[in-house]
Amino acid sequence: MQDKIQQDLKQAMLARDQVATSTLRILISEIKNTQIAKGEELSDTDITAVIQKEVKKRKEAAMGFRQGNSEDAALKEESEAKVLEGYLPEQMSDEQLTKIVGDNITELGASSIQDMGRVIGVVKSKVGDQAEGGRISALVKDKLV
16 A cells, blocks of 8 residues: 555646645654654554544544635645545445444344443444444444433
8 A cells, every 4th residue: 555655746746737736745644743753564454444543633624714714724624635545445324333333232232322332332333444433433323321
């Protein structure tokens, strides 16, 4: 995955795509920082986790800029998030995720908000990278309340 990101950076530079170039440079830097902190080569799963963290940062920053009435900055953050999302696995549809959450609530016999952590853990283990934690959490909370 790291090689693909490097290749895409070269392509973005040749195409003079400033958003993609700067975003991929930041991503490569974050991957290297994580690699140094971990003390070993990162697996594709580790790199995916770094990308997810960066996407989340961009989305939160965009929301913050919107609340501060800075539309240009929000659009920039969203376009960077789009570049990064291209490296993430396909996200599961809401219908599929809702079904999995419902099935697991039934299997675990969850009936109150106190069971939320157990349900989220089981659902995350089943869906992996195909659904963000925030989506899972919101669906579980909605079903248990």
